[in-house]
Amino acid sequence: MIEFKGVSKVFKTKDREVKALDDVTFRVEKGQIAGVIGFSGAGKSTLIRSVNLLERPTDGDVIVNGQSIMSLKGSQLQKAKRDIGMIFQHFNLLQSKTVFENVAVPLRLVRTPQAEVKKRVAELLEFVGLSDKADSYPEQLSGGQKQRIGIARALASNPAVLLCDEATSALDPETTSAILQLLKRVNTEFNVTILIITHEMGVIREICDKVAVMESGRIIEEGTVLDVFSKPQHQTTKNFVRSVVNDQIPASVRRILEQGSEKTRIYKIEFIGESSGKPLLSELVRKFDVDVNVLFGNITEIQDTPFGSLTVEVQGEPESLEAAFQFILDKDLLVSEVKLDA
Numbered sequence: 001m002i003e004f005k006g007v008s009k010v011f012k013t014k015d016r017e018v019k020a021l022d023d024v025t026f027r028v029e030k031g032q033i034a035g036v037i038g039f040s041g042a043g044k045s046t047l048i049r050s051v052n053l054l055e056r057p058t059d060g061d062v063i064v065n066g067q068s069i070m071s072l073k074g075s076q077l078q079k080a081k082r083d084i085g086m087i088f089q090h091f092n093l094l095q096s097k098t099v100f101e102n103v104a105v106p107l108r109l110v111r112t113p114q115a116e117v118k119k120r121v122a123e124l125l126e127f128v129g130l131s132d133k134a135d136s137y138p139e140q141l142s143g144g145q146k147q148r149i150g151i152a153r154a155l156a157s158n159p160a161v162l163l164c165d166e167a168t169s170a171l172d173p174e175t176t177s178a179i180l181q182l183l184k185r186v187n188t189e190f191n192v193t194i195l196i197i198t199h200e201m202g203v204i205r206e207i208c209d210k211v212a213v214m215e216s217g218r219i220i221e222e223g224t225v226l227d228v229f230s231k232p233q234h235q236t237t238k239n240f241v242r243s244v245v246n247d248q249i250p251a252s253v254r255r256i257l258e259q260g261s262e263k264t265r266i267y268k269i270e271f272i273g274e275s276s277g278k279p280l281l282s283e284l285v286r287k288f289d290v291d292v293n294v295l296f297g298n299i300t301e302i303q304d305t306p307f308g309s310l311t312v313e314v315q316g317e318p319e320s321l322e323a324a325f326q327f328i329l330d331k332d333l334l335v336s337e338v339k340l341d342a
């Protein structure tokens with residue numbers, strides 16, 4: 001569990017002060033995967049680095065696994081930090097050490113006996129699928145392989161919490177997906193709570209349960225990933241959602257709208273999960289004297305839940321259209337009429 005309570009951080013430089021975090025309150029439950037998204041400079045790195053005190057907040061409190069990390073000192077703080085693993089955008093591996101020795105670093109720090117080190121590193125390399133690379137050096141690995149080693153190293157001390165600082169930003173889309181799936185396994189197999197910071201909404205969509213959107217050091221919106229994707233409130237959030245779910249009116253639909261006819265209406269039916277637009281469409285055709293054409297479909301998956309919209313054209317006499325519209329309104333579906341100025 002990670003909890004930020006009114007956390008602020010002010011950086012003082014020679015000529016000015018920067019408020020990198022401004023009264024941030026946010027909670028990640030045990031076993032959750034939470035993502036924080038924001039543009040460059042929003043304060044994401046400062047936020048994630050405050051969890052293990054790589055940055056010490058100037059105000060507020062950070063609670064990790066039930067204890068205020070900021071009140072700890074000396075050996076107690078070291079012990080608490082061992083319970084927090086971290087992976088980085090540029091992997092931060094030691095270039096002069098083998099893969100085996102890189103993964104062993106946290107174990108060596110606490111003087112783990114050699115036989116135990118060997119056993120644990122072998123387990124970890126197997127978990128990340130790189131048992132055959134134990135004697136290689138980081139420069140001999142691909143980006144994805146380096147991040148797998150970063151993950152193995154971060155897990156060496158059996159942490160309850162894993163911090164991911166733009167962990168996939170340097171990777172291509174396919175490798176990103178493989179690393180995200182590995183993080184999902186870390187979460188489900190070891191019940192590790194994961195906090196991810198990213199500027200890519202695709203990362204949030206693929207593995208997060210919860211998301212917070214940051215801007216100018218503040219959290220401007222937060223919620224479950226499904227809620228934030230389906231009902232984004234803030235313009236910045238809408239822009240992030242748009243980067244993975246295209247909700248613009250396509251040119252072909254625009255042309256129909258421009259022609260404008262009282263015998264045609266266009267609707268966008270949004271759906272989440274099991275409910276889909278299909279039964280509605282066949283019912284419309286059966287019950288009313290209208291024709292229905294699907295103009296545009298847009299379906300994505302948030303974790304394993306289908307999410308998207310269908311844009312349909314309904315044609316008929318004005319009274320049939322009105323009756324069909326009332327029927328749609330009575331349904332428990334998110335339906336809106338598509339208009340040019342929308």
Ligand SMILES: Nc1ncnc2c1ncn2[C@@H]1O[C@H](COP(=O)(O)OP(=O)(O)OP(=O)(O)O)[C@@H](O)[C@H]1O
Pocket residue numbers: 011012013018019020038039040041042043044045046047199
């Ligand atoms: N050590 C520092 N000294 C002074 N200002 C800093 C320092 N670290 C960060 N800042 C400032 O704090 C603000 C937040 O920075 P931060 O790196 O947390 O943002 P970010 O969202 O992680 O951005 P990016 O995605 O570019 O890393 C920025 O205005 C940045 O310039």
